[in-house]
Amino acid sequence: MSREPALEVRAVSKWFGAVQALDQVSLRLGQSEILALLGDNGAGKSTLIKCISGVHRPDVGDVLIDGEPVELRSSADARRSGIETVYQDLALFDNLSPAANFFAGREETRGSWLGPFALLKEKAMASHTEELIHRLKVNVPARVGLVGLMSGGQRQGVAVARAAAFASKVVILDEPTAALGVRESRAVLDVVRELPKAGVAVIMISHNLEDVLSVADRAVVMRRGRIVGEEVPTEETHERLVGLIVKG
Numbered sequence: 112m113s114r115e116p117a118l119e120v121r122a123v124s125k126w127f128g129a130v131q132a133l134d135q136v137s138l139r140l141g142q143s144e145i146l147a148l149l150g151d152n153g154a155g156k157s158t159l160i161k162c163i164s165g166v167h168r169p170d171v172g173d174v175l176i177d178g179e180p181v182e183l184r185s186s187a188d189a190r191r192s193g194i195e196t197v198y199q200d201l202a203l204f205d206n207l208s209p210a211a212n213f214f215a216g217r218e219e220t221r222g223s224w225l226g227p228f229a230l231l232k233e234k235a236m237a238s239h240t241e242e243l244i245h246r247l248k249v250n251v252p253a254r255v256g257l258v259g260l261m262s263g264g265q266r267q268g269v270a271v272a273r274a275a276a277f278a279s280k281v282v283i284l285d286e287p288t289a290a291l292g293v294r295e296s297r298a299v300l301d302v303v304r305e306l307p308k309a310g311v312a313v314i315m316i317s318h319n320l321e322d323v324l325s326v327a328d329r330a331v332v333m334r335r336g337r338i339v340g341e342e343v344p345t346e347e348t349h350e351r352l353v354g355l356i357v358k359g
């Protein structure tokens with residue numbers, strides 16, 4: 112395994128018109144590390160992860176994977192580099208089943224050469240999806256339901272399962288438990304904890320410090336587009352983290 116950080120952001124700045132959303136942000140994510148990204152509303156957290164996942168291009172600065180600078184022009188680019196992201200504003204298709212959502216945008220891996228076997232492949236997809244969703248203890252009628260008919264928590268479960276299944280390098284979760292009940296939150300956090308065992312590092316944005324305390328190796332706090340501090344999350348550093356979030 113490389114000793115370089117799994118992912119590094121160097122002096123990234125991003126403007127939206129006159130608004131500077133990111134101001135010289137630098138961040139390192141260790142191999143198999145679980146990093147929490149904290150900060151108040153509008154701090155720049157989602158913008159930062161969108162710069163890592165190919166949704167936004169940084170105006171200034173670099174993104175490196177395993178120590179190599181990369182140019183991620185799209186989320187498909189990021190996926191090819193092993194980075195899977197669950198966005199705050201969930202990108203699922205309402206008119207597709209969970210199984211079809213699972214593989215949406217990955218048709219290249221299915222391959223039209225399958226010809227008469229395509230139907231079998233579809234069946235395999237559906238059962239693979241069901242198995243993963245079951246592991247996440249998300250209560251979803253995987254074969255029948257359309258995602259549009261699912262609750263926020265069920266949708267979140269499908270999205271997290273999809274990211275965990277496909278990531279080879281980094282999983283990025285933007286508020287993964289915000290819409291979830293206690294039981295479903297716990298199941299998502301269990302999956303997060305397992306990812307490092309497969310060599311996958313995690314960036315998790317959260318407003319829930321209890322969640323952060325229970326899974327993260329390190330917590331970085333953003334405020335007004337800058338990183339203002341970091342701590343190893345423990346009972347002892349809890350107050351300091353709250354202070355950093357509120358006052359920067």
Ligand SMILES: Nc1ncnc2c1ncn2[C@@H]1O[C@H](COP(=O)(O)OP(=O)(O)OP(=O)(O)O)[C@@H](O)[C@H]1O
Nearest residue numbers: 127130132150151152153154155156157158159199
């Ligand atoms: N697409 C966009 N166009 C214009 N401004 C944007 C866009 N995305 C974000 N911003 C602005 O950039 C700043 C940072 O927003 P961002 O969404 O990154 O914050 P956040 O830390 O994720 O907040 P929250 O906790 O509310 O999700 C805000 O001032 C926001 O209004």
Ligand SMILES: [Mg+2]
Nearest residue numbers: 156157158199
């Ligand atoms: Mg956000």
